[in-house]
Amino acid sequence: MTPLLGAVKITTEYYLAVGALMFTIGAVGLLIRRNTLIMFMCVELMLNAVNLTFVAFAKRLNDAHGQAIVFFTLVVAAAEVAVGLAIIVAIFRRRQGVTADDVDLLKG
Amino acid sequence: MLALFTQPIDAARMIAVPKIDWLAIGPPVVLFTAALAIVLLASLLRGRSLQHDLDDWVVLCAFAGPIEFWLGRFSAIRYNHDVFSIIVMLAGIGSVAFAMGVSIVRKHTFAASLVIALAGVISAVAITVAQWNVVRTSGSFTSMAGAVAVDGMAVFVMGVVLVATVFGLLLGTSWIRREQLEGPEFLALLLLCATGMLVMASANDLIVVFVALEVFSIALYVMTAFDRHRIESQEAGLKYFLLGAFSSAIFLYGVALTYGATGSTNLVTIRESLTGLVGGDNGLLMVGFALMLVGLGFKVAAAPFHMWTPDVYQGAPTPVTAFMAGATKVAAFGALLRIFVGSFDLLQTDWRPAVYGLAIVSMIVGSVAAIVQTDVKRMLAYSSIAHAGYVLIGVQVATESNGGLGGTSAALFYLGIYMLMAVGAFAVIQVVGRARETDSSLDDYKGLARKEPVLAGLLTLFLLAQAGVPLTAGFVAKLTVFKAAVDAGQFQIALIGMLSATVAAFVYLRIVLSMYSGDEHGSATPVEGNRLTVDLPVRITISLTAALVLLFGVVPGWLLDVAEHATSILAG
Numbered sequence: 001m002t003p004l005l006g007a008v009k010i011t012t013e014y015y016l017a018v019g020a021l022m023f024t025i026g027a028v029g030l031l032i033r034r035n036t037l038i039m040f041m042c043v044e045l046m047l048n049a050v051n052l053t054f055v056a057f058a059k060r061l062n063d064a065h066g067q068a069i070v071f072f073t074l075v076v077a078a079a080e081v082a083v084g085l086a087i088i089v090a091i092f093r094r095r096q097g098v099t100a101d102d103v104d105l106l107k108g
Numbered sequence: 109m110l111a112l113f114t115q116p117i118d119a120a121r122m123i124a125v126p127k128i129d130w131l132a133i134g135p136p137v138v139l140f141t142a143a144l145a146i147v148l149l150a151s152l153l154r155g156r157s158l159q160h161d162l163d164d165w166v167v168l169c170a171f172a173g174p175i176e177f178w179l180g181r182f183s184a185i186r187y188n189h190d191v192f193s194i195i196v197m198l199a200g201i202g203s204v205a206f207a208m209g210v211s212i213v214r215k216h217t218f219a220a221s222l223v224i225a226l227a228g229v230i231s232a233v234a235i236t237v238a239q240w241n242v243v244r245t246s247g248s249f250t251s252m253a254g255a256v257a258v259d260g261m262a263v264f265v266m267g268v269v270l271v272a273t274v275f276g277l278l279l280g281t282s283w284i285r286r287e288q289l290e291g292p293e294f295l296a297l298l299l300l301c302a303t304g305m306l307v308m309a310s311a312n313d314l315i316v317v318f319v320a321l322e323v324f325s326i327a328l329y330v331m332t333a334f335d336r337h338r339i340e341s342q343e344a345g346l347k348y349f350l351l352g353a354f355s356s357a358i359f360l361y362g363v364a365l366t367y368g369a370t371g372s373t374n375l376v377t378i379r380e381s382l383t384g385l386v387g388g389d390n391g392l393l394m395v396g397f398a399l400m401l402v403g404l405g406f407k408v409a410a411a412p413f414h415m416w417t418p419d420v421y422q423g424a425p426t427p428v429t430a431f432m433a434g435a436t437k438v439a440a441f442g443a444l445l446r447i448f449v450g451s452f453d454l455l456q457t458d459w460r461p462a463v464y465g466l467a468i469v470s471m472i473v474g475s476v477a478a479i480v481q482t483d484v485k486r487m488l489a490y491s492s493i494a495h496a497g498y499v500l501i502g503v504q505v506a507t508e509s510n511g512g513l514g515g516t517s518a519a520l521f522y523l524g525i526y527m528l529m530a531v532g533a534f535a536v537i538q539v540v541g542r543a544r545e546t547d548s549s550l551d552d553y554k555g556l557a558r559k560e561p562v563l564a565g566l567l568t569l570f571l572l573a574q575a576g577v578p579l580t581a582g583f584v585a586k587l588t589v590f591k592a593a594v595d596a597g598q599f600q601i602a603l604i605g606m607l608s609a610t611v612a613a614f615v616y617l618r619i620v621l622s623m624y625s626g627d628e629h630g631s632a633t634p635v636e637g638n639r640l641t642v643d644l645p646v647r648i649t650i651s652l653t654a655a656l657v658l659l660f661g662v663v664p665g666w667l668l669d670v671a672e673h674a675t676s677i678l679a680g
Contacts, residue, residue: 023357036350046357047360050360053364053365054367056368061371063371065373066367069367073318076318079326080326083330083349086330087330087345088346090333091343091345
């Protein structure tokens, strides 16, 4: 361990903070970015932030349940990726780019 | 080799077989199996041009056969296997087998898939009836290590979802044939979607809630984008997907924080650990369940989390819209009730104001924004937001001590009735929309009453029911919700509800007026060949929903009674 890290005690709170930060970056990214693929990646970032949070809490509570939950989340995220990419490919086969603002036939 | 099997059995070679409670997980398992069977069948009978052929008698056999079989089965149990019941059962099996056999021999893939789908859903309904009897006689029970709860509320929500699924299948059948799309896939997706909703209704663990939510959401994203002839449908699918995934992630983060605060994701365990946490410093828990409320608010389309609703309801194929309005709302409200009323009732001072606010905003936004719309599907989308608001009134008085469980049963009753009204209205809209669903603006409804008096009359019935006119079920539903609020002493929210119902009535009357004000110049297209085609599946759907809306409007007692007995939530 390097002296720098040795001076800092890394506790689960750090991981929770990183998780919260990642989740916020994902949520803000989803709201402000207009590229559909990037918006999609932001959702994945949010889900992985939750995974980190679950693992950190599992460590803190000394409870294996929280770690098992991560596998459920991973499977769900994988299924979502498959379906989401399929929809994106289907819709943009007829179009030029993947910008969400071009998807404007329905007002709202 | 053989000697291995003939040795005497000793303890070392025994493998404990896990006990599976089939009654508890029966409905979703049956639906999932039916969906798999359809996929298998479709892949075996692929590549035929006959895939959309479907005779009316096949639909009738597929619909009536399973009902007949299960009626015979229940009567056989009651009357100790008398000959008559057995004959009815055999007739049911016979008609299903005949329809199935003929469809397979003639290579009518879609017809065979429909037979499987309807048999599966109706059998699942029969299992929920059996569950209901068990819950009524010997009380609620849990299964799968406490992750699945079978209680009154779960069974009620499952029943409503399954009935909506039957209607969704029938409407979808008619739509698939009209648009010439891939039939078996659509039916399989609808069944998978319903599977997720059934699991969600009885989920007693936050992770099961999340997985079920994703199972039905992912199927719904695909179904929303299913119509490849219409770019609007794919656009709606993309929007629903992005916002739906966003809301699921928010919900999951809420679950994670709740897990961190309470040390468990099981709703019963959480409730037990809350007794020690109430009144303490539990910011983690507050944020956790606030995020869960936001996530579920998205799914039930409560304002201010309703942005996706109008676009998705308008762009999605109409049978999917009907299913979404009828079933998704019920399943998501089931989870909402179970989590907040069942498990977090000790923290009601914290979440009730939030739900109170959501209810008011939903009612006002839904009613007022619907006025300025010109598309009928969009109008009904906004009205579904308002209906979510009325249900939320029931949710937020559900923990009131003097109101008893009136709130829960009012919310459940409202959801059941709303499913019928919404499915019926969207069924008519689907027919009026014609091929490629081009006709859904208010102008397209001009003169409908003269051309199609019966359809216009039925749509009027469904719209008046949604407006809450007496002698329709919608009136009773609104009455029970407002009564629950007044019983709890909350006059303001009941008043706001009534005012917003008045505003919403204007919206429905606009559609009705449009239908009955014939355009003087006649329609642009010639009258000959301009008749709307109403095929048998749609006929069954519209007549059943209309009959039930009238029946529950005149004699609501039976369903009210059921809803009152459905208030047992295991975690509570």
